[in-house]
Amino acid sequence: MVKKNPNNSRNKKHLIAVNKTKKYDAVIVGSGPNGLAAGIVLAQKGKKVKIIEGSDSVGGGARTKFLTLPEYKHDVCSAIHPMALASPFFASLPLHQYGLKWITPPFPVAHPLDDLPAVIMDLDIHKTANGLGIDGDAYLKLFKPIIKDFNALLPDLLGPFNPVPKNPLKVAKFGLNAIRSAESLINSKFKEKQSRALLAGLAAHSIQPLDNIATSAITLILGAAGHVVGWPLPEGGSQALSNALADHFTFLGGEIETGNMVTSVEQLTDATTVLFDITPKQILAIAESKIPDFYVKKLKRYRYGPGIFKLDIALDGPIPWKDENCKKAGTVHIGGTFEEIAQAERQVFEGKHCEKPFVLLAQQSLFDQTRAPNGKHTVWAYCHVPNGSTRDMTQPIEDQIERFAPGFKDLILFRKKMNSVEMQAYNPNYIGGDINGGIQDLRQLFTRPANLFDPYRIPDTSFFICSSSSPPGGGVHGMCGYHAAQAVLKYLG
Numbered sequence: 001m002v003k004k005n006p007n008n009s010r011n012k013k014h015l016i017a018v019n020k021t022k023k024y025d026a027v028i029v030g031s032g033p034n035g036l037a038a039g040i041v042l043a044q045k046g047k048k049v050k051i052i053e054g055s056d057s058v059g060g061g062a063r064t065k066f067l068t069l070p071e072y073k074h075d076v077c078s079a080i081h082p083m084a085l086a087s088p089f090f091a092s093l094p095l096h097q098y099g100l101k102w103i104t105p106p107f108p109v110a111h112p113l114d115d116l117p118a119v120i121m122d123l124d125i126h127k128t129a130n131g132l133g134i135d136g137d138a139y140l141k142l143f144k145p146i147i148k149d150f151n152a153l154l155p156d157l158l159g160p161f162n163p164v165p166k167n168p169l170k171v172a173k174f175g176l177n178a179i180r181s182a183e184s185l186i187n188s189k190f191k192e193k194q195s196r197a198l199l200a201g202l203a204a205h206s207i208q209p210l211d212n213i214a215t216s217a218i219t220l221i222l223g224a225a226g227h228v229v230g231w232p233l234p235e236g237g238s239q240a241l242s243n244a245l246a247d248h249f250t251f252l253g254g255e256i257e258t259g260n261m262v263t264s265v266e267q268l269t270d271a272t273t274v275l276f277d278i279t280p281k282q283i284l285a286i287a288e289s290k291i292p293d294f295y296v297k298k299l300k301r302y303r304y305g306p307g308i309f310k311l312d313i314a315l316d317g318p319i320p321w322k323d324e325n326c327k328k329a330g331t332v333h334i335g336g337t338f339e340e341i342a343q344a345e346r347q348v349f350e351g352k353h354c355e356k357p358f359v360l361l362a363q364q365s366l367f368d369q370t371r372a373p374n375g376k377h378t379v380w381a382y383c384h385v386p387n388g389s390t391r392d393m394t395q396p397i398e399d400q401i402e403r404f405a406p407g408f409k410d411l412i413l414f415r416k417k418m419n420s421v422e423m424q425a426y427n428p429n430y431i432g433g434d435i436n437g438g439i440q441d442l443r444q445l446f447t448r449p450a451n452l453f454d455p456y457r458i459p460d461t462s463f464f465i466c467s468s469s470s471p472p473g474g475g476v477h478g479m480c481g482y483h484a485a486q487a488v489l490k491y492l493g
Contacts, residue, residue: 030277032060037478054261064237201333307420307433436474
């Protein structure tokens with residue numbers, strides 16, 4: 001049965017699909033971690049679910065391919081997964097039964113400096129604080145309460161905005177330092193070059209200027225995760241996580257179809273509900289004529305952030321860091337001081353290309369022997385650039401690495417470059433190279449994609465958004481898909 005909505009005075013062009021005799025209770029467009037998570041939740045409740053993926057393999061932003069030379073495995077997009085291991089939903093799944101193994105490097109993060117030893121984030125918070133000089137006590141005072149409350153905070157932090165949090169006192173205490181800019185937080189609490197650089201590197205994961213409000217929230221969550229679960233990587237590559245999720249989904253009875261790019265909702269008429277693991281711009285291209293006008297306007301106002309320029313490199317040996325401690329870190333933040341990183345991120349946000357960019361680098365092959373031939377290594381690195389940039393940032397990235405690892409360039413055997421436009425061509429969710437599915441500033445952190453009470457359902461339709469363009473936003477944690485699936489279950493009754 002198709003029923004017209006008599007209460008819709010804003011837009012009369014669409015109909016509400018309430019037919020529950022269709023072949024599928026839900027069809028999910030896109031098989032990223034959020035799409036797979038949504039599928040698993042629905043399948044767990046006995047719903048008949050199909051996932052349709054445009055690419056030839058599942059995974060979205062969590063795929064692994066041979067991008068450079070034979071036998072060199074590279075994570076095409078996401079690589080290091082603190083929030084995947086911390087995710088309450090992923091933790092509830094038997095993913096180890098499908099071969100998923102997590103590797104946790106001794107140091108989550110190393111941050112080399114020109115005139116000082118590298119700053120090290122150890123799994124042990126006290127060891128980290130010991131390396132921060134007079135700022136050690138301030139670091140402990142800032143992070144120990146968050147670490148203590150970490151698991152209690154996650155249901156509120158990894159979900160849509162809730163005016164009545166599940167743990168209101170803990171959330172309020174966290175918010176005292178979280179609802180401010182990283183720049184303000186760092187300037188008010190830290191004096192030493194080492195601590196300021198470490199916090200700036202964490203803040204730069206927000207892909208926005210460090211003086212934007214709420215950049216401190218991302219700083220605190222990533223820092224605390226480093227001490228609670230580490231910054232792990234899946235053995236064999238990020239594809240291992242995607243494959244485990246897909247295998248569990250099909251075990252529960254779900255169906256997956258790859259190699260089918262959905263271009264119109266008319267392709268999805270055999271579904272009672274449709275979940276989009278894609279961003280607002282793509283949803284409009286597929287379904288604008290079926291969406292209320294007022295909501296179309298909201299989606300057209302949705303804002304995307306800076307893009308990235310990505311390098312995958314096959315090396316003849318390990319990176320020759322000046323500070324040997326960097327070889328014990330899965331992730332290395334390259335950008336120098338707080339001031340340098342803040343300037344670089346501000347320039348990108350203003351539409352400029354930085355000659356000394358902040359570089360995020362992962363060296364998975366130091367800890368996972370499946371990534372490269374014996375004695376050889378891989379490098380995963382990217383920097384931020386203006387959205388839609390086509391500039392080749394290879395030299396600035398490699399110069400930054402060489403700055404702290406002399407001789408690095410001599411080890412390069414082969415490199416694969418991807419600018420922002422090429423990133424979007426590879427994964428259409430990365431609009432202009434934006435890997436977070438939209439900028440995660442205060443306006444779009446908890447209320448994405450539109451400021452509505454239910455952020456997952458497209459009003460007056462049977463369509464739902466389950467991508468990183470919905471709360472809680474970017475990152476590999478599956479919680480966008482989990483919460484969207486709860487909204488679908490409520491709709492299906």
